[in-house]
Amino acid sequence: MFESGNGTVAPMDYDSKIYVGSSVNQLFLNLLNPYHHFSWSKVTVNVEWPVFDSFGIEENDYRGSGLTREQYDNITYYDENIFTLSWGLPFKEFLDSKDSIIYPMFIDLVNEAKAYIRYSIFKDQFKWRKLVSLYIAHHLELFMEIIKDVHNDRSMNVRVTDEQEHRKITIGQEVMKNFDTTVYGRLFWQEYKPLAKYVIWGVIE
Amino acid sequence: MIPIQDFIANPDNDKYMTYNKVFHRYSISLEYFAKALGDDEIITKLGGNDNAEWMLNHTSEVTYAVIDSYTDSKYRDKMRYYFSHSKRLREWLLKTMIDVLIYDESDGGLYTAYATGINFNEMKAFDMILTNYVGRMAQQIMINGGLAERVMRYDLDRLSNEFYTLNEALVYMDVKGYININDYYDVYTINSDGTNFDYNEIRVLFNADRFVATQNPITFVDDEVKYYILHNLLGDRIYFQFEEGYYFELLNNDKVSGNPIQDTQFKLYFTKEDKVKLLPNSKKYSLVPNGNGGYVLHEFGFWQQCLNEKGVNW
Numbered sequence: 242m243f244e245s246g247n248g249t250v251a252p253m254d255y256d257s258k259i260y261v262g263s264s265v266n267q268l269f270l271n272l273l274n275p276y277h278h279f280s281w282s283k284v285t286v287n288v289e290w291p292v293f294d295s296f297g298i299e300e301n302d303y304r305g306s307g308l309t310r311e312q313y314d315n316i317t318y319y320d321e322n323i324f325t326l327s328w329g330l331p332f333k334e335f336l337d338s339k340d341s342i343i344y345p346m347f348i349d350l351v352n353e354a355k356a357y358i359r360y361s362i363f364k365d366q367f368k369w370r371k372l373v374s375l376y377i378a379h380h381l382e383l384f385m386e387i388i389k390d391v392h393n394d395r396s397m398n399v400r401v402t403d404e405q406e407h408r409k410i411t412i413g414q415e416v417m418k419n420f421d422t423t424v425y426g427r428l429f430w431q432e433y434k435p436l437a438k439y440v441i442w443g444v445i446e
Numbered sequence: 447m448i449p450i451q452d453f454i455a456n457p458d459n460d461k462y463m464t465y466n467k468v469f470h471r472y473s474i475s476l477e478y479f480a481k482a483l484g485d486d487e488i489i490t491k492l493g494g495n496d497n498a499e500w501m502l503n504h505t506s507e508v509t510y511a512v513i514d515s516y517t518d519s520k521y522r523d524k525m526r527y528y529f530s531h532s533k534r535l536r537e538w539l540l541k542t543m544i545d546v547l548i549y550d551e552s553d554g555g556l557y558t559a560y561a562t563g564i565n566f567n568e569m570k571a572f573d574m575i576l577t578n579y580v581g582r583m584a585q586q587i588m589i590n591g592g593l594a595e596r597v598m599r600y601d602l603d604r605l606s607n608e609f610y611t612l613n614e615a616l617v618y619m620d621v622k623g624y625i626n627i628n629d630y631y632d633v634y635t636i637n638s639d640g641t642n643f644d645y646n647e648i649r650v651l652f653n654a655d656r657f658v659a660t661q662n663p664i665t666f667v668d669d670e671v672k673y674y675i676l677h678n679l680l681g682d683r684i685y686f687q688f689e690e691g692y693y694f695e696l697l698n699n700d701k702v703s704g705n706p707i708q709d710t711q712f713k714l715y716f717t718k719e720d721k722v723k724l725l726p727n728s729k730k731y732s733l734v735p736n737g738n739g740g741y742v743l744h745e746f747g748f749w750q751q752c753l754n755e756k757g758v759n760w
Contacts, residue, residue: 314738340606341600345604349734351737389596390597396520
């Protein structure tokens with residue numbers, strides 16, 4: 242009845258006409274009475290309601306954002322200046338030089354964050370920037386703690402303490418892990434978690 | 447690499463400090479010693495220049511030993527290089543050693559710390575800690591100045607540059623000898639005076655939309671370096687616009703007009719018709735996207751250069 246390519250049986254706005262005469266019943270009617278005007282006239286039924294909006298075409302809907310690719314790249318521009326204007330401020334002095342020890346890690350995290358945190362989920366530049374900043378800050382904080390290696394776990398020298406070094410925070414009986422191990426991570430996951438599962442299931446592009 | 451504005455290419459002696467090239471340590475110079483302590487008679491009190499120099503050298507050794515206690519041993523060589531070749535850290539080393547000398551001259555001080563601190567009569571021992579050797583204030587100066595940081599702030603082995611376009615990155619890599627730019631673009635070199643230039647051949651490439659970039663920047667005759675903005679294909683010419691109204695044109699009579707160009711030649715880059723070679727993997731560099739349509743080139747191997755130029759292991 243409708244095009245099957247869109248994966249739904251609901252009429253879409255570009256495909257809301259039904260051509261009468263295409264059903265099995267109509268074939269029988271034609272056999273019984275080939276001279277009835279139904280058998281030679283093309284009758285269409287135009288569905289006015291309910292009709293669903295069609296999905297955007299790729300050129301104007303890059304990654305489901307509703308924008309062209311150029312607009313999308315423009316709005317999702319992100320560098321160390323944007324990072325250090327907000328949640329990345331504590332890392333500003335470490336990112337003022339491209340020779341800084343954490344600069345390559347920052348570049349990798351920008352690429353990763355832009356792939357993981359889709360703009361199309363929020364469609365708001367400031368919200369998106371905030372979450373990208375929190376994501377990067379969380380990983381940079383963990384990274385800096387690891388490279389400082391206060392306990393000498395990655396050293397040929399004597400270990401400073403017998404404790405196993407890992408990022409562990411205990412609140413009550415619960416040991417926090419993953420994004421909960423830094424303030425940035427907690428803030429990030431609090432906002433991203435409700436939507437993350439829909440991204441994984443593919444409901445949100 | 448250490449940022450260029452902070453870098454000392456060849457550490458050497460000056461009126462404030464002398465540099466020991468064997469142990470790679472600064473120590474306060476004999477000439478500055480009296481002024482640092484505010485005591486004109488200090489060398490006489492110590493018994494002469496030789497004694498004073500010994501003391502200054504020993505103070506330097508102890509100061510560096512305390513600084514080294516803050517960092518892991520795997521950074522030792524690189525930290526030592528960094529202290530020697532950084533203007534900023536050199537100043538903080540000077541401040542720290544001045545304070546250690548003041549501490550030496552006070553009651554207690556460095557040489558008291560070398561005493562065992564054991565009292566056999568009372569069967570007690572006085573525990574000497576590192577602070578006793580340099581003093582609490584010198585320790586704080588080390589922390590204030592960044593001498594006590596546990597990790598190197600800069601990667602001495604790497605130099606990173608960021609480029610807005612892939613073309614800029616590849617041109618840079620070609621200059622450095624990592625790649626041959628002709629494997630990635632069809633490069634046309636045009637003499638700035640308009641000789642050796644075929645307009646029709648170049649126009650065909652422009653019409654086929656194969657133009658990528660022009661040499662960037664171009665220096666115009668008044669020594670102004672300007673960056674390319676855009677180009678226009680007109681009926682009888684190709685017009686190139688640069689910053690602040692500077693321009694040049696390639697004319698259909700095989701001439702170049704517009705603002706005179708200082709460089710004797712400049713290059714135009716066009717996409718290749720045949721398959722472009724993949725960028726080879728290399729231990730010398732890593733080209734990564736910066737997430738904004740540009741690229742970052744990390745170059746490696748500079749630490750080995752530091753070792754080679756010094757001739758001795760750090």
